[in-house]
Amino acid sequence: MRLLPQPATENIQLTEVLRALSDPVRLEIVARLAAAGQMNCTVAGDALGIHKSTASHHYRTLREAGVVRTEQDGRLKYMSLRHEDLESRFPGLLPAILTATSLHRTPTTSEGTVSATAEARASAGSR
């Protein structure tokens, strides 16, 4: 369970977090992470219908901004929200954003079927 490099909590910058979350694809990833707890990269890419290299770019952006942590377990990498770190540095910010995304959810690309698959796979891969 190797943890990929990420900024220390005290070095997380507000503008970078906001920038990371200002992209619809990344906001969607974060919303799904909040619901699922964690997520493997391929699942995220498949669910969002984007190329895997594009997905990889978004994971990196989120990780470097300090929004998510990535742990490698074998061939898989699992992302999860840095909830406590963000809360301690920007109290209330992430909850407010997650509330907003759930309030104004857009009927995204085949949300129901794909997200069901994504969740099934995500939970099957977790332990």
Next chain:
Amino acid sequence: MRLLPQPATENIQLTEVLRALSDPVRLEIVARLAAAGQMNCTVAGDALGIHKSTASHHYRTLREAGVVRTEQDGRLKYMSLRHEDLESRFPGLLPAILTATSLHRTPTTSEGTVSATAEARASAGSR
């Protein structure tokens, strides 16, 4: 007291708000607006040490994102935060961001302090 065109409350998009606030200069404008209540455009530009056309661009970005309202009174235009509109659409978001900016403020918002200006300009200019 003419009100400049702005998006209706229900049309304010989260990603656009986050995008608008992800620029250090605009975040500084918003922080000062929160402290001062309202602000005239030239004052903001002078205080931030940026060209007036650049400032104008940022005002427009903030207004079009739904973050600020602009009212024209004679030759002057006053900006103020759309606090209630944002609160009704994204509860807790703006307060959390303002809290974050005041928690991790570089120098304080007193006028005349130019170091904040220099830093904002430096990071913005080094894109």
Next chain:
DNA sequence: CGTATAGTTGGATCGTTGTCAAACCATGGG
């Protein structure tokens, strides 16, 4: 070892953005 799987990296493309400068527009005062 060889192969399949998971993800990254580099290159190419194309649109967006922050900045300044200069010209422009609008408003109120003399």
Next chain:
DNA sequence: CCCATGGTTTGACAACGATCCAACTATACG
């Protein structure tokens, strides 16, 4: 009516970002 003042618009420029494809790396499994 003209001019000074407050802001906007346009143009140019350099940097950034999102995306895809193809090639690459790394890990596990047989």
